[in-house]
Amino acid sequence: MNYLRASYNWGQTAARAVFYGTIGCSIGWIPGARRLTQWCMYRWCRDSANGLKIQRHLYGSHHLEANPQAILVANHLSTLDILVLGGFLKRDYRWLAKSTLFKVPFSGWYLSLAGHIPVRRDLDSDQRALLVEQGIAKVVEEGASVLFFPEGTRSENGQLKDFRIGAFMAAVRHDLPIIPLVLRGTHELMVKGAKDLSIRADRACSVTALAPIMTKDSGTGSEKERAERLKSICFEHFQNELTERRVQT
Template sequence: MRARLYLLFLVPFTLLCSLCAVTAGFFDVSGRSGHALARFWSLWCLRVASIRLSVSGLDLVPIEGPVIYMGNHQGNFDIHALCRAIPRRFSWIAKEELFRIPLFGGAMRRAGYIPLDRSDGRKALKSMRVAAERIAAGTSVVIFPEGTRTQDGSLLPFKRGAFLLAARAGVPIVPFTINGSREINPRNRLELN
């Protein structure tokens, strides 16, 4: 029942929040409104799915200046978890394919998120330059250095681009781990377990 309710909620609510983010982007080019809408979207996706979030270690995260958040990527709910767990504005570095989804991709762009073309090294390098510029301007970024979600829950090898970005930007890396999201919503599935 919970899974059906979530799916009935997810599509129209995602469209509504995306439309609002695109519209807000015309008035707020900073991306703050778009990111605030992403946090709102995540809050309600977690609530409708009856998922409680438990976060620890926030007291160890620098409160001043930008950082690079890096961690494992278990499933789709990682996005909701991080949108709610990270208390300040940040830019996602996300696979470019997501930016091609009508309306949703526009919302991501308006929020100031950064597309990463994983199939082309030159384009990926350009994305890392954009991320370094955002960091220099004071915005933190979130990246999954594995490059994709895990199939079986094991940690995948980290790509070096995330670490090169950290070295280039000269900001701290804030590591995180996410547990349980793969069990809730595994890779390549919309249904909830």
């Protein structure tokens, strides 16, 4: 690894986090300032991705525009995912992130003030699920979308991992459409465990927003049964999209 290059790449990203995080923290406590704090997140993601010379492309943006409040579901390939996604999401949204990220100076403080949802991995599953559901309910009540990485952790090999049920339970409970967001390119650019971007990888990354999956597609039954059906439908949509693009390329 070239430590000088890595220091430059992450130094400028950290500097932007301090800059936008300071703005977000300064105004985050003011009632009605949520739109400005979301703008800070959008600008940090966009400017940081541009600073890393990541070429970003968004397909299917009309699906996002037609559904201002939704459960957003994305595959998780790399640390870079949130920069690529966040640079396209101008809407009011919150994402679920491990609670340790909320302790990072500036960016973590911003996450707390902006109302993003911490996932307490130090708690047992029932306590963790209760706190997350309370956070989701508050976000939905405020009219915002919720972003999930349903695999729960980054993929080690770039392949799609099994989905967890949380995002789909949220969709059923709050009767919100699910918009699958298919990420490509971030794994090749920075694999799990890497400290810097690959110098060999193409820096082109993309997000494809698929047609929304409606909760009515889950049929009847208990919340869990309906959520399981939505999970299966969504997973199949991801698989089809990823397979189709591989065949085309």
